Amino acid sequence: MTASPIRWGIIGTGHIARRFAGDLRHSATGRLVAVGSRDAGKAAAFAAQFGDEIASGETAAVLERGDVDAVYVGTVNRAHAPLALSALEAGKPVLVEKPLAPTWRDAEAVRAAASARGLLAMEAMWMVFTPGIIRLKAMLAEGAIGSARSLSANLSYARPYRPGEEIFDPETGGALLDLGVYPVALALHLFGAADETAAIVERNGAGSVRQASLISRHGQVLTKLSCGFETEGPNGATVSGEHGRIALAGPFFCPPSLTLTRHFAGSRLDYRDERAAATSGDAAGDQPPPSRPALNAPKAETLPTPFAGSGLQYQADHFAECLCAGLVESPLHPLSRSLAALRIMEQAQRSGG
Structure with a gap:
């Protein structure tokens, strides 16, 4: 403050x-x-x-x-x-x-x-500074779904092409720079630098990117990212891990809620704990223990992540805190990460078509 x-x-x-x-x-x-x-x-x-x-x-x-x-x-x-x-x-x-x-x-x-x-x-x-994304990153750090393995994120809004509009400029506009920057930034924020990226890019007749799909690898995490002006997309995102997944309600850049779904596949400790509890109940004369499929049934919990206004004030408050502390870069969103996102998008535009 x-x-x-x-x-x-x-x-x-x-x-x-x-x-x-x-x-x-x-x-x-x-x-x-x-x-x-x-x-x-x-x-x-x-x-x-x-x-x-x-x-x-x-x-x-x-x-x-x-x-x-x-x-x-x-x-x-x-x-x-x-x-x-x-x-x-x-x-x-x-x-x-x-x-x-x-x-x-x-x-x-x-x-x-x-x-x-x-x-x-x-x-x-x-x-990066909205309540839902802050909570998502904290949940991943706490191991809410075990080790993360994949991220899927889409951001698409139908926008008819109008010649002369800045947003459609082939060099300084297009769907990647306007929308794709969000899923790319999310992947970098959650999982660090990308080891490799592959892309498919479609352009309109003027050469501006109208939609794109990217796959990138961040260590053991595979990300599937897409953006476009062609359709209205679901605009959500999902992080999946060893023991569950977290879904971000759209639009994922300021999600109004997160849905945590847990399962026990691969989690022997959780399975043993539930089986032991069920067996103990049976010994006391209760119902017999449930079958293994029932023990592995997903358990979903919706977590509201409310925000004020449209959410842009949170970055302003973080900037002010950095300024007050005498910092020349944000520890949460350093310029190196912004540069890394541009590298990925430039590579996508060159290699994807």
Whole structure:
């Protein structure tokens, strides 16, 4: 927790910037003080929706403000790296909307600039900090399903192709950068670096990725990840292990609940314990012990993971804690992980078609 609120400046006036501004109302550590844009008029209209006291102006002017402690970049992908570099040059710690940059090279430039200036920089992979993902990782660490063996995650939203929209740009947009970054980031967050990746990628006539499937191996864990603009997907995820599975209700990047299903296959200790209890009951004149299939029947438990707003404030609070502690990288979502995700997606685009 910070001693005083972090004063945020937002660069961008689109949908994601609006969500971030709205969710700051739920933040325990920060408040919005300024909005910047290439169009000062748009910045003023945006700021007015969130309070008369919020300043606005062109991007450069907002970055130079002394009352801005940290900058959130919430623009189209192609502007992420240039604006992050501008913020760092102005001496501002920066939280950059995902993906950190459209390419690994651009993202590395951001990492190098932050390191050289000793400033905190982080990709806004808000999923990592949502209550459901935090609980999932804790359950895996506690051995709730034994040793993890696989992850399946899908994120697909039907989005008709419209020429000229940034999201469909062949170089800086497409389904992989817009949606695929989430399942890839989830795999890296839960299981570390990928040892190998294979991919199938489909593009539209303009060359933009419209859907993709990836398989990657992280030690003993095999991941099956998919994304696309072609259909409305289930948008859930499941982690399976030796003794059960955990299903994330969609959308998995901020799941409203987790479902833990346990089984006893391969767990001799659990099986012996239940068999012993059943035999003991039989000796006392109760019903005979159940058959082995009944002992192995899955046991499911739904665990609600409620969140406030749309969930973007949790990353802002983590960023503020890192800033207060004098860190230049997040221990939960370091820039090295953002770079690793871009490596995987670039490899997928090259090898997958």
